[in-house]
Amino acid sequence: MIDMTVNIGGRRLKNPVLVSSGTFGFGKEYSNFYDFNLLGAITVKGITLKPRKGNKPPRIMETSAGILNSVGLENPGLYSFIENELPFLKKYSVPIIANISGNTIEEYSLMAKELNEHVDFIELNVSCPNVKEGGITFGTKPESVYEVTREVRKVTNIPLIVKLSPNVTDIGEMALAAENAGADCISLINTLMGMAIDIYNRKPFFNNVVAGLSGPAVKPIALRMVWQVAQKVNIPIIGMGGISNWQDAIEFMMAGADAISIGTANFYNPLAPKEVLEGIKEYMIENGINDLREIKINGGVK
Amino acid sequence: MRREFCKIISNFRVANNVYKMVIESKSISKEALPGQFLHIKPSQNYDPLLRRPISICDLDQDKGGITLLYRVCGKGTRLFAEIKPGDNLDIIGPLGKGFPIFQNKKSAIIGGGIGIAPLLILSKWLKEADIYLGYKDETYMTDEFMNYSDDVCIYTESGSRGTKGYPIEALEKNINRYDIVYACGPKQMLRAIKRLCEKNLVECYLSMEERMGCGIGACLVCACESSNNDEYKKVCIDGPVFNSKEVNLDD
Numbered sequence: 001m002i003d004m005t006v007n008i009g010g011r012r013l014k015n016p017v018l019v020s021s022g023t024f025g026f027g028k029e030y031s032n033f034y035d036f037n038l039l040g041a042i043t044v045k046g047i048t049l050k051p052r053k054g055n056k057p058p059r060i061m062e063t064s065a066g067i068l069n070s071v072g073l074e075n076p077g078l079y080s081f082i083e084n085e086l087p088f089l090k091k092y093s094v095p096i097i098a099n100i101s102g103n104t105i106e107e108y109s110l111m112a113k114e115l116n117e118h119v120d121f122i123e124l125n126v127s128c129p130n131v132k133e134g135g136i137t138f139g140t141k142p143e144s145v146y147e148v149t150r151e152v153r154k155v156t157n158i159p160l161i162v163k164l165s166p167n168v169t170d171i172g173e174m175a176l177a178a179e180n181a182g183a184d185c186i187s188l189i190n191t192l193m194g195m196a197i198d199i200y201n202r203k204p205f206f207n208n209v210v211a212g213l214s215g216p217a218v219k220p221i222a223l224r225m226v227w228q229v230a231q232k233v234n235i236p237i238i239g240m241g242g243i244s245n246w247q248d249a250i251e252f253m254m255a256g257a258d259a260i261s262i263g264t265a266n267f268y269n270p271l272a273p274k275e276v277l278e279g280i281k282e283y284m285i286e287n288g289i290n291d292l293r294e295i296k297i298n299g300g301v302k
Numbered sequence: 303m304r305r306e307f308c309k310i311i312s313n314f315r316v317a318n319n320v321y322k323m324v325i326e327s328k329s330i331s332k333e334a335l336p337g338q339f340l341h342i343k344p345s346q347n348y349d350p351l352l353r354r355p356i357s358i359c360d361l362d363q364d365k366g367g368i369t370l371l372y373r374v375c376g377k378g379t380r381l382f383a384e385i386k387p388g389d390n391l392d393i394i395g396p397l398g399k400g401f402p403i404f405q406n407k408k409s410a411i412i413g414g415g416i417g418i419a420p421l422l423i424l425s426k427w428l429k430e431a432d433i434y435l436g437y438k439d440e441t442y443m444t445d446e447f448m449n450y451s452d453d454v455c456i457y458t459e460s461g462s463r464g465t466k467g468y469p470i471e472a473l474e475k476n477i478n479r480y481d482i483v484y485a486c487g488p489k490q491m492l493r494a495i496k497r498l499c500e501k502n503l504v505e506c507y508l509s510m511e512e513r514m515g516c517g518i519g520a521c522l523v524c525a526c527e528s529s530n531n532d533e534y535k536k537v538c539i540d541g542p543v544f545n546s547k548e549v550n551l552d553d
């Protein structure tokens with residue numbers, strides 16, 4: 001019997017295959033393709049305290065082996081999420097990770113407090129502008145990562161995941177700040193900041209000028225960052241960024257990830273999470289690996 | 303809605319850069335409704351990465367045939383054009399909300415360019431609609447439309463076939479004959495039709511296009527402006543067919 005379980009902040013996931021925030025809606029849409037109870041956990045679309053309309057289209061552009069997106073956190077707001085979206089997912093036994101974004105530490109804290117009894121994990125999306133700091137992204141300064149994590153930690157007793165932005169010079173420093181502030185787990189990477197230009201109109205393609213890059217194109221960067229974070233912290237890591245198949249997933253685990261998460265791949269292959277899970281299992285059997293943890297570090301990259 | 307690897311029955315050019323492809327799927331064709339689309343993976347690798355939305359143009363529900371009509375305009379559609387009969391395509395569908403079908407109402411169908419694609423199957427199901435088709439120069443699929451309606455008017459910008467001009471000019475003259483107008487085509491055309499129908503209190507359904515990610519309502523990238531300013535509509539699941547009153551087509 002092989003053991004694929006993963007422990008995050010005292011909670012056991014039955015396997016390491018997760019789906020990423022913003023790429024899986026609130027679940028409903030993908031329930032036509034396979035049984036959710038197969039998944040390690042589901043991370044739902046990023047939510048904010050108040051409803052958000054999101055950015056003016058266009059919101060997506062295909063790049064070489066990737067996509068740029070500019071959704072702008074469109075979501076129905078915290079309370080509508082709890083009331084209208086959660087009940088569907090609760091029908092399954094799969095753990096739910098709520099991904100939250102705020103413009104102030106108070107907003108993050110309030111949301112975490114309200115969600116505490118409703119979900120299994122909270123994931124802090126720190127790739128948001130901190131209004132009180134002149135709009136500098138929380139996730140680009142170790143002090144603000146520390147502060148927001150510490151404050152949220154105070155109001156919630158469910159496992160807390162901090163999702164790092166890759167748009168920084170030293171990702172290890174950010175991970176360490178989150179760990180020191182009491183995070184149970186680090187997830188990375190969020191989208192990389194990119195840009196596209198409409199050469200006929202001499203204008204940026206997106207109204208926001210910049211947009212978030214994801215998909216296979218970002219995988220080597222994500223892998224490197226997971227590896228760097230693994231050298232720095234002792235808490236579990238959820239690796240993501242461009243994972244398309246089980247081989248990618250194994251690579252992330254060898255770089256130091258305890259679990260992996262599938263984002264953009266859901267768009268072009270709605271069965272990707274199931275296929276990745278099956279692939280990891282087969283790989284373990286073929287290589288005589290009984291415990292997922294053996295894939296990681298010591299048993300991992302040599 | 304399902305994901306299936308479908309066999310290609312035929313795939314050939316019907317006009318400059320315009321192709322007609324017939325694929326086989328008993329289950330998808332059985333479920334499909336006029337106005338719905340398929341989300342098709344153009345390549346087996348990661349470039350191009352995303353699926354392409356293509357409307358269902360015709361259905362042979364007994365044999366499981368689904369006809370698609372597409373214009374080659376980029377990476378993905380160029381790859382579609384290279385597909386050979388016997389190959390397989392990775393398809394999700396049928397997706398989206400189609401055209402509502404009413405009995406005993408007098409309908410007009412108006413299409414511009416490749417926008418005629420979803421209107422063929424609609425003409426077949428409506429049986430007695432008047433059809434207005436507009437092209438730049440070269441025409442295609444006109445015989446197929448004539449199989450389903452006795453009243454097919456053809457317009458070309460160049461005047462090479464049919465009447466020179468735009469189909470909306472004729473629709474405008476006849477607008478009071480209709481209870482419902484169905485339209486698909488370039489955005490400026492849809493904008494004009496929306497205005498025309500709303501001015502004349504004629505119900506109007508438009509099939510819209512927007513770039514897509516998932517195609518099933520999960521990623522929110524296919525937003526289009528709605529007449530309710532507080533929210534966007536999702537073209538993939540709220541549409542692609544909308545009542546003209548639901549959407550805002552102003553720039």
Ligand SMILES: Cc1cc2nc3c(=O)[nH]c(=O)nc-3n(C[C@H](O)[C@H](O)[C@H](O)COP(=O)(O)OP(=O)(O)OC[C@H]3O[C@@H](n4cnc5c(N)ncnc54)[C@H](O)[C@@H]3O)c2cc1C
Pocket residue numbers: 061062339350352353354355356357358371372373374375376377378379380416419420510511512513514537542
């Ligand atoms: C609901 C729906 C139904 C459609 N039905 C048809 C049809 O029956 N026949 C047909 O020829 N075309 C149809 N289109 C347009 C078709 O999807 C695009 O022409 C096609 O995606 C272009 O892909 P490409 O790789 O050739 O172009 P590229 O420019 O290389 O594509 C780059 C990216 O932009 C997207 N994109 C580019 N143009 C469009 C567009 N007009 N609409 C949506 N996404 C776009 C592509 O999907 C891709 O993600 C439909 C679009 C929608 C939304």
Ligand SMILES: Cc1cc2nc3c(=O)[nH]c(=O)nc-3n(C[C@H](O)[C@H](O)[C@H](O)COP(=O)(O)O)c2cc1C
Pocket residue numbers: 020021022023045046047069071073099125163189190191213214215216218240241242243261262263264265515521523
């Ligand atoms: C359309 C889209 C929306 C996203 N929304 C969110 C979000 O709301 N919150 C968040 O933390 N990450 C969000 N992400 C980032 C993903 O969760 C993931 O971190 C990133 O896309 C990298 O993984 P991938 O390459 O597998 O997609 C979004 C990504 C995409 C493509």
Ligand code: FES
Pocket residue numbers: 513514515516517518519520521522523524536537538539
């Ligand atoms: S394409 Fe993903 S929500 Fe419409």
